Amino acid sequence: MARGNREVLAKLEQIVGPDYVSNEEAVLLPYSWDLTWADPRLPDYVVMPKTVTEIQRVLRLANHMRIPVIPYVNATNIGGLCVPEEGGIVMDLKRMDKIIKIDPETCYAIIEPGVSHAQLSAALKATNPQWEGYEFSKGFEFGWGVHPASASVLAMAINHGIGHLNGRLGINSQLISSMEVVLPTAEVVKLGSCAFSDSWHSFLPLPRMDGLFLGWMGTTGIVTKLGIWIFPIRPYKDVLTIAAETAYDMTRYMVHWRHYSLCDEVTAVSWWLAQIPIPYPYQEKPKDTPEWFSYTVISGWSEEELEYKRKMWKKVVAEEKARGTKLIDFEYPPEAKRGRTELPSRIIGSTKNYSKSCGGGLAWPGTFAPCKSWPILYEKWKEIYIRHNLSPAVRFTDFQGAHYGMLRLMTPFDKRNPESVKAARDAMVECIRAGIPLGMLPYKPPVEYMNELNAAADAGYVYLMTKIKDMLDPNNIMNPGKLGIR
Amino acid sequence: MALVLKNTDLKELAQLYDRISMCTQCGNCKYGYEYGSTENFAAMICPQGDKYQFEAYRGSKGKAALAKGLLSGMIQWSEKTTHVIYTCIGCGACVEMCETDIKDYLLRIFEALKGEAWKFNMGIPEGVKKWSSTIGVNKNPYMEKHEDRLNWLPASVRDSLPKKAEYIYFAGCTASYRQKNIALATFKLLQKLKIDFTVTPDEWCCASPLLRTGQYNIAKEFIEHNRELPEKYGASGFITTCAGCYRTLSIDYVKDPPEGYADKFGKMEGVKVIHTIQLVEDMINKGEIEFEGTFNNIVTYHDPCHLGRHAEVYESPRNVLKAIPGLKLVEMYRNRKFSFCCGAGGGVRGGFPDYSVETSMKRVKEAETTGASIITCVCPFCWRNLNDAIDALKSKMQMLDIVEILEPIVKRK
Ligand SMILES: Cc1cc2nc3c(=O)[nH]c(=O)nc-3n(C[C@H](O)[C@H](O)[C@H](O)COP(=O)(O)OP(=O)(O)OC[C@H]3O[C@@H](n4cnc5c(N)ncnc54)[C@H](O)[C@@H]3O)c2cc1C
Numbered sequence: 027m028a029r030g031n032r033e034v035l036a037k038l039e040q041i042v043g044p045d046y047v048s049n050e051e052a053v054l055l056p057y058s059w060d061l062t063w064a065d066p067r068l069p070d071y072v073v074m075p076k077t078v079t080e081i082q083r084v085l086r087l088a089n090h091m092r093i094p095v096i097p098y099v100n101a102t103n104i105g106g107l108c109v110p111e112e113g114g115i116v117m118d119l120k121r122m123d124k125i126i127k128i129d130p131e132t133c134y135a136i137i138e139p140g141v142s143h144a145q146l147s148a149a150l151k152a153t154n155p156q157w158e159g160y161e162f163s164k165g166f167e168f169g170w171g172v173h174p175a176s177a178s179v180l181a182m183a184i185n186h187g188i189g190h191l192n193g194r195l196g197i198n199s200q201l202i203s204s205m206e207v208v209l210p211t212a213e214v215v216k217l218g219s220c221a222f223s224d225s226w227h228s229f230l231p232l233p234r235m236d237g238l239f240l241g242w243m244g245t246t247g248i249v250t251k252l253g254i255w256i257f258p259i260r261p262y263k264d265v266l267t268i269a270a271e272t273a274y275d276m277t278r279y280m281v282h283w284r285h286y287s288l289c290d291e292v293t294a295v296s297w298w299l300a301q302i303p304i305p306y307p308y309q310e311k312p313k314d315t316p317e318w319f320s321y322t323v324i325s326g327w328s329e330e331e332l333e334y335k336r337k338m339w340k341k342v343v344a345e346e347k348a349r350g351t352k353l354i355d356f357e358y359p360p361e362a363k364r365g366r367t368e369l370p371s372r373i374i375g376s377t378k379n380y381s382k383s384c385g386g387g388l389a390w391p392g393t394f395a396p397c398k399s400w401p402i403l404y405e406k407w408k409e410i411y412i413r414h415n416l417s418p419a420v421r422f423t424d425f426q427g428a429h430y431g432m433l434r435l436m437t438p439f440d441k442r443n444p445e446s447v448k449a450a451r452d453a454m455v456e457c458i459r460a461g462i463p464l465g466m467l468p469y470k471p472p473v474e475y476m477n478e479l480n481a482a483a484d485a486g487y488v489y490l491m492t493k494i495k496d497m498l499d500p501n502n503i504m505n506p507g508k509l510g511i512r
Numbered sequence: 513m514a515l516v517l518k519n520t521d522l523k524e525l526a527q528l529y530d531r532i533s534m535c536t537q538c539g540n541c542k543y544g545y546e547y548g549s550t551e552n553f554a555a556m557i558c559p560q561g562d563k564y565q566f567e568a569y570r571g572s573k574g575k576a577a578l579a580k581g582l583l584s585g586m587i588q589w590s591e592k593t594t595h596v597i598y599t600c601i602g603c604g605a606c607v608e609m610c611e612t613d614i615k616d617y618l619l620r621i622f623e624a625l626k627g628e629a630w631k632f633n634m635g636i637p638e639g640v641k642k643w644s645s646t647i648g649v650n651k652n653p654y655m656e657k658h659e660d661r662l663n664w665l666p667a668s669v670r671d672s673l674p675k676k677a678e679y680i681y682f683a684g685c686t687a688s689y690r691q692k693n694i695a696l697a698t699f700k701l702l703q704k705l706k707i708d709f710t711v712t713p714d715e716w717c718c719a720s721p722l723l724r725t726g727q728y729n730i731a732k733e734f735i736e737h738n739r740e741l742p743e744k745y746g747a748s749g750f751i752t753t754c755a756g757c758y759r760t761l762s763i764d765y766v767k768d769p770p771e772g773y774a775d776k777f778g779k780m781e782g783v784k785v786i787h788t789i790q791l792v793e794d795m796i797n798k799g800e801i802e803f804e805g806t807f808n809n810i811v812t813y814h815d816p817c818h819l820g821r822h823a824e825v826y827e828s829p830r831n832v833l834k835a836i837p838g839l840k841l842v843e844m845y846r847n848r849k850f851s852f853c854c855g856a857g858g859g860v861r862g863g864f865p866d867y868s869v870e871t872s873m874k875r876v877k878e879a880e881t882t883g884a885s886i887i888t889c890v891c892p893f894c895w896r897n898l899n900d901a902i903d904a905l906k907s908k909m910q911m912l913d914i915v916e917i918l919e920p921i922v923k924r925k
């Protein structure tokens with residue numbers, strides 16, 4: 027069965043070639059939903075451009091005909107962000123999958139949207155940090171998340187993605203160095219050093235216009251090339267683990283440990299998130315088991331450096347125990363340790379840890395929150411989740427210093443059952459509502475969260491956001507409906 | 513959004529609804545990836561996605577989505593639905609990447625989808641329809657006469673085949689009617705190795721093409737017929753050089769779901785199924801084989817999907833190759849569980865010949881990068897498709913089955 031109309035189809039065919047456009051339902055169907063509760067909505071067309079010029083031409087057509095355009099790579103964002111709220115053209119960018127450059131001296135790479143984590147990690151591992159041909163060490167890395175390895179590095183980074191170096195370096199949108207964007211009105215712009223030369227190493231000291239495209243979920247333009255900083259792989263690594271009775275105790279330990287800025291990552295997970303897969307529906311935690319488990323990854327250039335970090339970590343643990351923080355010694359099984367150092371990973375990657383057997387649904391209140399709010403919100407969220415018969419599978423992760431971190435509740439649910447879907451969505455929206463007054467902000471927010479955010483936002487914030495959106499996208503064609511403002 | 517089962521008319525598929533529902537649409541299956549301490553493996557492993565690009569065609573995600581869409585009534589069957597389903601080669605590469613509870617059922621789901629397509633009779637490739645309409649009479653999908661099945665053997669040999677033997681050499685349709693070189697090489701090899709075997713004019717298609725395209729009703733008769741053969745010939749098992757026959761005889765005839773079809777057709781019991789390469793490996797290990805010559809060539813091995821991913825036989829062919837004096841084995845980047853399909857299976861060679869050979873051309877180009885002069889495999893169907901690609905590319909590479917390499921230079925100790 028075909029959708030849309032023949033005229034638009036013919037024009038799209040002219041632009042990208044008939045093999046890379048479809049308006050057939052059987053082809054459109056996988057673009058109509060994602061892992062989350064978002065109601066499926068079929069697009070009218072899908073196009074797969076190969077070049078920037080093709081993207082420009084599609085956008086001109088879309089403006090002319092007032093057709094929505096939804097940038098898409100793999101739709102693993104866990105926010106329904108690629109579900110076409112108002113139909114239109116899904117622009118699947120997977121054919122643009124070139125790693126344009128890896129500069130092993132200035133330590134950046136330039137990638138297209140379709141470059142997957144799998145592809146980039148393999149290419150970076152094969153490139154050695156060097157200067158004038160003299161190699162210092164083996165391989166580069168970027169901030170790898172725990173998503174399917176097929177997911178786009180670019181789509182992750184521009185939407186404030188979180189990788190394994192976040193404790194040391196911050197989140198991935200802080201590691202972007204330049205970009206090329208096709209504006210909704212089809213002009214191509216370059217931002218950062220690449221606007222002045224062919225060096226893609228830095229945004230600074232220029233005005234930060236890149237912010238117009240970071241965290242906007244494809245509503246302000248299509249990023250066609252991205253410069254990212256890459257980092258030498260440190261050859262020595264260890265994973266240190268400790269458990270705690272309560273979220274308060276766990277937060278105390280994490281805040282103390284990250285004070286020294288010695289780790290690549292420090293993360294804690296509640297008992298429910300430590301189960302593989304997460305229990306669905308809710309299951310009570312055994313009484314004799316701690317509620318929180320944490321790991322921290324340390325890395326270095328020598329065993330001595332690692333040993334120093336271990337010593338400091340032991341000191342923190344000992345001091346915390348001495349002042350009454352209830353920490354419990356525990357060791358990760360070797361497989362779990364490997365999962366934390368072998369990234370991107372198939373041990374913790376994909377959905378097997380989260381939604382292996384429960385009916386296909388997966389969503390989260392995924393948020394950034396000040397560490398002070400973590401334990402308070404955990405108790406609130408736990409109450410909400412247990413009331414909805416869901417496991418409070420919560421994660422805390424520190425992002426580079428004292429300022430903020432990730433507070434996230436990974437939630438499997440059963441898509442076979444409308445009641446299960448509703449319970450999951452209601453619980454998650456309630457969690458967001460409870461969190462916003464405590465400084466919590468959802469990332470890659472589904473429409474429902476965006477509405478909560480807008481309701482609580484300062485009027486000037488929504489005003490400026492609307493103004494920027496209108497200025498960049500006067501016909502509101504880019505992923506409409508996602509910002510909750512137009 | 514819930515995906516409630518509404519369309520129970522799709523019986524084969526509806527039975528698998530609970531498994532289908534376990535797919536999260538995570539898309540892990542769209543790209544091959546493995547962490548390695550020094551380098552990570554990363555490559556496109558789905559030939560269907562590589563060709564047709566859209567999500568529906570990439571890995572199992574697209575097909576699982578279609579199954580959900582059809583069962584929940586979100587979409588109706590169309591010619592395009594059939595196209596998406598029938599251009600999947602069933603190679604199983606995507607299965608290697610999936611990690612939810614749909615994983616083990618994926619191939620069964622693909623085949624059930626192909627099966628449902630027959631009810632609608634929309635868009636089933638003419639090439640498949642053609643052989644489907646004659647296989648009942650001919651007992652092979654090549655539209656050749658059944659009486660000609662043993663024509664690969666010289667008439668004198670044909671007439672004096674033993675009526676009883678320890679093994680039946682099950683040549684399969686491709687080796688019997690097309691790649692006779694492989695059937696003959698196997699026959700001579702088994703003779704040189706002094707195996708007590710026979711070949712039977714009663715052999716029918718193993719039913720692989722029928723099962724792989726969801727034609728269960730026709731497959732039944734074939735399975736019931738073939739599994740009686742060992743008793744009739746006093747044999748304890750089958751030997752085959754065909755990866756497709758091996759998968760079908762050793763898994764589909766024998767195992768319960770999700771791997772096999774014992775639920776539909778009952779179990780073949782007490783019959784050994786051996787791939788020729790396993791037999792040779794075993795004899796080498798026992799010191800029963802002697803090499804009379806060398807094979808001084810660089811060779812790369814193509815894992816047939818039905819032997820590799822489907823039956824997890826990866827090392828036997830390699831062990832045999834490594835034992836051959838003079839032979840240097842080099843690997844393609846995509847090998848073993850991440851091998852790239854030759855493009856022939858799942859009804860694709862008959863249904864979409866151009867796409868099929870385009871896929872095997874990709875494989876031959878990959879083989880060329882290894883520096884090998886010979887591509888080897890242990891499947892007449894792969895042999896045929898890869899050889900067609902060699903011709904189409906005017907490649908300098910040569911196609912040889914491992915039995916063809918072995919036969920001239922081995923003898924039983
Ligand atoms: C099991 C699981 C675990 C996950 N773990 C992590 C994690 O550890 N860290 C993390 O950061 N994320 C995680 N995610 C979320 C997600 O995988 C990543 O953010 C991912 O990289 C998104 O890539 P994608 O190809 O799926 O992008 P998509 O979902 O296709 O796109 C994401 C958004 O970006 C927009 N977009 C895409 N391309 C462009 C472009 N070129 N220009 C402008 N806008 C564009 C889209 O419209 C959409 O709004 C996880 C997801 C899953 C399923």
Ligand code: SF4
Pocket residue numbers: 557558559560561569570571572599600601602603604605606607
């Ligand atoms: S079975 Fe092979 S062709 Fe079919 S989707 Fe999986 S990887 Fe692709």
Ligand code: SF4
Pocket residue numbers: 534535536537538539540541542571572573576609610611612614615
């Ligand atoms: S088939 Fe498996 S790997 Fe593919 S999308 Fe579904 S759950 Fe993910």
